[in-house]
Amino acid sequence: MNNTPAIEDLRNRLVDEIIAKRPLPAPIEQAMRTVRRDLHLPGLDPADAYTNRAVTIKDNPGGPLALSCASVPSTVAMMLAQLDPQPGDHILEIGAGTGYNAALLAELVGPDGQVTTIDIDPGVALHAREALNRTGYEHVRVMERDGLKGAPEHAPYTRMIATVGLWDVPTTWWQQLADGGRLVLPLRWRGQTRSVALTRHGDALMSDDMELCGFVPIIGQRGERTTELANGAVRLHHDQDQPVEPGQLAEVFSAQYTELWSQARVGSEETFDGIWLRATASDDTVCRIEVTKQALEDGVRRPAIPGRSPALVSGSSLAFLIAERDNADLERPSRLGAAGYGPHATPLARNLIAHITDWGTDRAAVPHMTIHPAGAPDSELPKGHVIDKPDSRSVLSLTETNA
Structure with a gap:
């Protein structure tokens, strides 16, 4: 890998641009200054690889949205901050993309951690595998797999992150996230998408952060x-x-x-x-x-x-x-x-x-979301507004920040 000063300058300039608008935890900033996005986007001019924009890696002939793309780097950084990976964490990523996010995760969990990334598309999974091998992350596990099923054979996971849009939280994911584990996913409801950060507490996923975002939807969910x-x-x-x-x-x-x-x-x-x-x-x-x-x-x-x-x-x-x-x-x-x-x-x-x-x-007020498995009785739900979906029951409640 020829990490020339010019490419390193491009990468650092991009990270500087991101942190000027949103400060990042030091480990995430360091990971983004280390991992080479251009090597996960072969054929693209490095100057384009280090701009703060998404890059389509596979078109979708059946619709207007791409089948897979490299996410906007500032969105990648934001979601990593929500996930808060720690050394030694065991992480499942749904949506392998270019393999760039998995490489960042590998940097963050260190030699004692594990990263598994899955993608339903064989071409996308192969792209991620080759890019990770090319950039020195051979130890990251890449699987061709339906993301809605997860990867139960390597569970439980202390962290799970989806880099594709979800309309519902699959039942299978509940069984693979450890109690106390953290889940970050672009969740869609009522026509808008938010990257929601949740922590599992028994049979409930409880949010502590929501950020506006937009993602290619996962294949297999048709609730909208x-x-x-x-x-x-x-x-x-x-x-x-x-x-x-x-x-x-x-x-x-x-x-x-x-x-x-x-x-x-x-x-x-x-x-x-x-x-x-x-x-x-x-x-x-x-x-x-x-x-x-x-x-x-x-x-x-x-x-x-x-x-x-x-x-x-x-x-x-x-x-x-x-x-x-x-x-x-x-x-x-x-x-x-x-x-x-x-x-x-x-x-x-x-x-x-x-x-x-x-x-x-109160423009800073953000609803708190608690997600429960489908079938959870009303008596076990917290007070708030309930939205029912096939695999989950979400409860939204709002506390004024100016109170």
């Missing part, structure tokens, strides 16, 4: 539905338990919309995804709306972010988040509001304004 409206120009992405009926919404955009505004404002670089996250802790009408350029040209009100904004859907009506820049406040020049369509547009828009207002009073 897409409902197309306006001849496919508008799409609602929702969970299977949410009663979104295309027939009821067929004419929803045929009438004038209702527009309401909150007192909440945001700055140019300020995220408002917390509105969405917070709303899921109490409201089962929350989902994601995707409005295409064609729909905007046809007169549909522009959502705050056309491709991914929170929406509330009930019966034949919907409301979604909108934003408008008016420069009345130079520090926070954009105000937030709700656009509603359908016969019950105004009540739904008011509900969304209430969510915006609640978020505006």
